[in-house]
Amino acid sequence: MGYKCTRCKQKVEIDYEYTGIRCPYCGHRILVKERPTTIKPIKAE
Numbered sequence: 001m002g003y004k005c006t007r008c009k010q011k012v013e014i015d016y017e018y019t020g021i022r023c024p025y026c027g028h029r030i031l032v033k034e035r036p037t038t039i040k041p042i043k044a045e
């Protein structure tokens, strides 16, 4: 499962059996899932 750090924008491979979710580059703990499909913005009018 690929994740992306919200701070440094690095792609992170997370292993849940490791110490948990944390960016190995900057230590940030908030990561978002990388999705294979691009989410298109929806106009709200």
Ligand SMILES: [Zn+2]
Residues within 6 Å of the ligand: 005, 006, 007, 008, 009, 010, 023, 024, 025, 026, 027, 028
């Ligand atoms: Zn980071």
